[in-house]
Amino acid sequence: MALLFDYALRQADSALILGHRLSEWIGHAPLLEEELALGNIALDLIGEARALYAHAGTVEGKGRDEDALAYRRDAGAFRNLLLVEQPNGDFAVTIIRQLLYSAFAHPFWRALGQSRDATLAAIAAKAEKEAAYHLRHAGEWLIRLGDGTAESHRRAQAALDELWPYSGELFETDAVELALIAEGVAVDPATLRPEWERTVAAVLAEATLAAPAGEWMQSGGRSGRHSEHLGHLLATMQFLQRAYPGAVW
């Protein structure tokens, strides 16, 4: 059960941190219609996180609810991908982050829909549809940015170069995952790689962007070794729960 707890928590943390990042855009988006779009995506992700935390809490059986897990763990206990905690940057950085994540999340949730864990499978079935839309949103925007003006092309390429090293982590597996893959509970991310590569390559081609040549990839989110950014994000997000321990909100 500890394995399943850890696995659910990984997905929950990634969804929450990415949803939180997107919520930082609200009130500051490049156009009014996009306020609504980013808000919808953030709400989808936070919804996914809540369902996954609830499941993780139940599996763990220590009475921790979604808020205990989201608000009362420190950065080292978070298991999200490094990619999703990277700051919003300009709109191009946000869109690249969305594309790299959603191009993975869509086939991931589809595959997890076959999980032998019925709750995970149900959460995945819902998340798959959401991720399909997130992917389309990011893909269409990246094509506009890449194949838009000289400035937008430059920004999109810079964003891609900046975030590309965080894409390797999507496909990492460790002992936790290997054990659950063997049980038919977890998805082997290696099996998703060809589809992810095809999806990303197709969008980049249409966006007239070039995938960076470098092979070097960042790693550490799954073991709690994060970038400096996560601590600040959590300091903000968890502030009330930390400042007033035990209060109900």
Next chain:
Amino acid sequence: MYTQGLLHAKDDDRAAPEPADRLARFQARIDAEEKIEPNDWMPEAYRRTLVRMISQHAHSEIVGMLPEGNWLTRAPSLRRKAALLAKVQDEGGHGLYLYAAAETLGVSREELMEQLLLGKAKYSSIFNYPTLSWADIGAIGWLVDGAAIMNQIPLCRCSYGPYARAMIRICKEESFHQRQGFEIMLTLARGTSEQKAMAQDALDRWWWPSLMMFGPSDTQSQHSDASLRWKIKRFSNDELRQKFVDATVPQGRFLGLAFPDADLRYDEAAGHWRFGAIDWAEFRAVLAGNGPCNRQRLAQRSAADERGRWVRAAATAHAEKRRARAAE
């Protein structure tokens, strides 16, 4: 909401003379509760009044995203976070519906936005106050949205069709906003002593500005007649303010909080809550740009607009490239 009875500014009466028979026929349509639609003939003053009123309303929604957005990343639970995000997002949507309604009168959203950023357009003074604690999110939902609803429900019957339709949609969507705020207040009021103090402090700071949201007193506001005659507005500022106070005071007492008004008392004979004098000097100062956050709010909107410029330009450029390729 949020138009604060400012709609009737000076130049309303400045329109070129219009044929008396047309004006009479127009007024007859209004009196018969007919809706006016975008391409219908309308007096220039009616059109200008609506543009100003709807755009002030739209600006208020957009600027109103900022004080609440200030707590989006600090919402204390995932449930609250999702609700607040949905609410702030709704406000963006409402701004959008309203800009669209204004656009049917022949102005573009870009022009309206530019007026806002240049400081030439008004928006509700309430959003020039800061959100200092989580309780402010409760107070805004309970009081500011409560005041907004008072004003918005009659606007669903506004004589201008696109505005009325936008308001119907907005009222339907906003029905959860006030309840969301009241629930936050109730949780705090029933919480620890620190939380209760937080809730009281929020009420202390937001009560009077909420009353100011209804605009100047009827005795001060000399142009209200035209917008009532045209059935753009259905109630006067003071009528709406009184309705709001009557509805809200019992709710505040249920919360166990004290209103910051020593003169507040129930008038048995009239069946109304009587309240003390509003500090209109503060109201005028905030409207004139001298509230706690006026500059900050406009700077935030300007920065977002500026940072988004290259994105909008990219979308336009890409669309043009596509059209050109399709034409080849």
Next chain:
Amino acid sequence: MSERAMPLWEVFIRSRNGLAHKHVGSVHAADAAMALQAARDVYTRRGEGLSLWVVPSSAITASDPAEKDMMFEPTGSKIYRHPTFYKVPDDVGNM
């Protein structure tokens, strides 16, 4: 300095199968795909629809309200187009 306005699109939603698409409002977007996405995000946040149309506002040709009488008055007198014009005895039953 004003930037160039993004085109306006009218949005129509089919709320249920069996119903016609109904006008709900408008969005600004540079192209059709963007308009469709914006329409989805703006106008279907509460399960309002099963199908969306977006149409460039500039593509709509509207009748002129000034010609309302010419366009629509003549039909008002043709009451024989309505079933209530015809008298059928009650005994005949529903018809």
